[in-house]
Amino acid sequence: MAKIFTAGDVASHNKPDSLYITIDGDVYDLTKFQDDHPGGKKILQRVAGKDASKQFWKYHNEGILKKYKAKLQVGSLDTKPKEEPKPAPAAAPAPKAVVKKASSSSSEAESEPLEAFGDQIPFADPSWYQNYHSPYFNESHVALRAELRQWIESDIEPYVTEWDEAKRVPEEIYQEMGRRGYLAGLLGIKYPTEYVPAGIKSVPPEQWDLFHEMIITDELSRTGSGGLVWNLIGGFGIGGPPVFKFGSQALKDRIAPGILRGEKRICLAITEPDAGSDVANLTCEAKLSDDGKHFIVNGEKKWITNGIWADYFTTAVRTGGPGMNGVSLLLIERGPGVTTRRMDCQGVWSSGTTYITFEDVKVPVENLLGKQNQGFRVIMTNFNHERMGIIIQSIRFARVCYEESVKYANKRRTFGKKLIEHPVIRMKLAHMARQIEASYSWLESLVYQCEKMGETEAMLRLGGPIAGLKAQSTITFEFCAREASQIFGGLSYSRGGQGGKVERLYRDVRAYAIPGGSEEIMLDLSMRQSLRVAKAMGMKL
Helix, strand or coil: CCEEECHHHHHCCEECCEEEEEECCEEEECCCCHHHCCCCHHHHHHCCCCECHHHHHHHCCHHHHHHHHHHHEEEEECCCCCCCCCCCCCCCCCCCCCEEEECCCCEEEECCCCCCCCCCCCCCCCHHHHCCCCCCCCHHHHHHHHHHHHHHHHHCHHHHHHHHHHCCCCHHHHHHHHHCCCHHHCCCCCCCCCCCCCCECCECHHHCCHHHHHHHHHHHHCCCCHHHHHHHHHHHHHHHHHHHHHCCHHHHHHHHHHHHCCCCCEEEECCECCECCCHHHCCCEEEECCCCCEEEEEEEEEEECCHHHCCEEEEEEECCCCCHHHEEEEEEECCCCEEEEECCCCCCHHHCCEEEEEEEEEEEHHHEECCCCCHHHHHHHHHHHHHHHHHHHHHHHHHHHHHHHHHHHCCCEECCEEHHHCHHHHHHHHHHHHHHHHHHHHHHHHHHHHHHCCHHHHHHHHHHHHHHHHHHHHHHHHHHHHHHHHHHHHHHCCCCCCCHHHHHHHHHHHHHHCCCCCHHHHHHHHHHHHHHHHHHCCCCC
C-alpha cells in the first residue's frame, strides 16, 4: 500500500541528503538520483521539499515519468484524489450474444456497448473505447486491447524516446512479440496454429480476425513513434505474408518457426533507387543458373525497412521481359553476395531503413514465391495488406497528436487563461477530430470487407478504396501533426519534453505519405481501379 504524506512531511525533506519532491500529487525520493539527473543537482535542490509539477512538465513528457516512477515514487499526498483500481486483463470469454431490440420500422440486431477504456478524452480513442455501440468488436478484442496496453505502458512506452535516439529497439522486445504470439497474428491470414500452437494469451486462435490484427498495430502506435512500430512489425508485416500465402510447404516449414518466434527477421525488398511507385519497371535481375537449380540475383534495393537486421528478404526481381509480366518474387536468405547498410532518413529512426546490394547471390529455385514471371499479382495483393497497416498507424498517430494537444491545452495558460479556453484552439482541435473520426470509420468498414471477402475479390474490389484511404489517412496525419505543433509552439520544435511526441511524429509524416504508394499515386489509383471494377460489374453511366 502506497504511503500517504502531508505537504509538511514533504517539506521536511528539503536537503541534499534527504530530497523529496511532488509531481501531480505523487511523492518522489530523489536523494540518490541527484547524480544521475541530466540537468544536474542544483535544479533538483532548488525544488527540494516542494511541488515541482510545473518545472517537470516544462522539460519532460509522460514517458519520463513512467520510466522512473516505479524506482523513485515513495507515496502520494493526502490531498491527491484516489483513483479507482483498474481491473486486470482477463482471458476472453466467448463473444457476447447479440441482443435483439425492436424498432418501429424493423427488428434490428445490436450488441451492447463495451465498457469504457482509457482516459475518455473525446476522440482521443476510437468510439468503441468510449462506451459507444459497435458492430465490429466483442470481448475478445477488449481482452487483447487490455493485454497489449498493460505490456506497452510498462515495458515499451517509457523507453521509446531513448530507443529512437539510439536508432534501435532492443532485440528482447521483438522476441517478446514472438513469445506473446503477436507476430503470428500480423499476417492477414487465419492464425497459424501449426507453427504457434500456444497462440495469444487473451484470444483463442479460432476467434482471431482482422480486427484483432488492427488492435495490435493500433495499440503499438499509441507510443507515437513510427520507428518503434516499424521496428517491431514493419518488415515482418509486409515481408512475411507472401511467404505464408505463396511459399511452398517445405519452405514455410523450414523458416516459419524462427520468424514467428522472433528469433529471425524478415523484410520486404521491392523499392529500388530508380523504381519506387513504378514497381513494374524494377531492374533487380534474377537469371536461372545453367543447371536450373538456382536464380543468380544482381541488383539494388533502397529504403528497405528492417533490412539492416533481416535474415530473409522477400524480394521482387526481374526474371522475364520488361513490364509487370516479367517480375517474380523470391525469398533471398542473407549470405554471400548480400550487403546491407543503414540509411539516415528524416524520420522513423529506429526502423532500420536499409540500402541493399545483391551481387551474384545464389537463391534456390525452391525459394520462388508463387509462379515465375507472375510475381506482380503477389506484390499487388501484398500492397493492400501493407497499406492497411499504414492507414491504421497514420490514424492513430493523428489521434496521438490530437490527444497530446488536448492535454497540453488544458495545462498551458496564455493571456490569463488556459489554451483550451481560446476559440481558435478549440477550432484546431475540432478540425483534427472530424478528420480522424471520418478516416477511422472508413477504416473499420474496409477491415470488415477484407474479413468477409475472399482474397481475390478483396484485391480487385478493395484496391481502389484502400488506396484512397491510404492517402486520406496520411493527409489527416500530416494535418494533425502540423496543428499540434502550432498548439505546442516552441515545445514541439525541440526534441524531448512535453512536445516530444509531436516533434517526433512531425518527422515521421513523410515516411507515411510516400512509402506504400505516394498520395498522388494512391488518389489516381483509387479512381482508376474503382471505375475499372465498377465497369466490369455493370456500372451504368
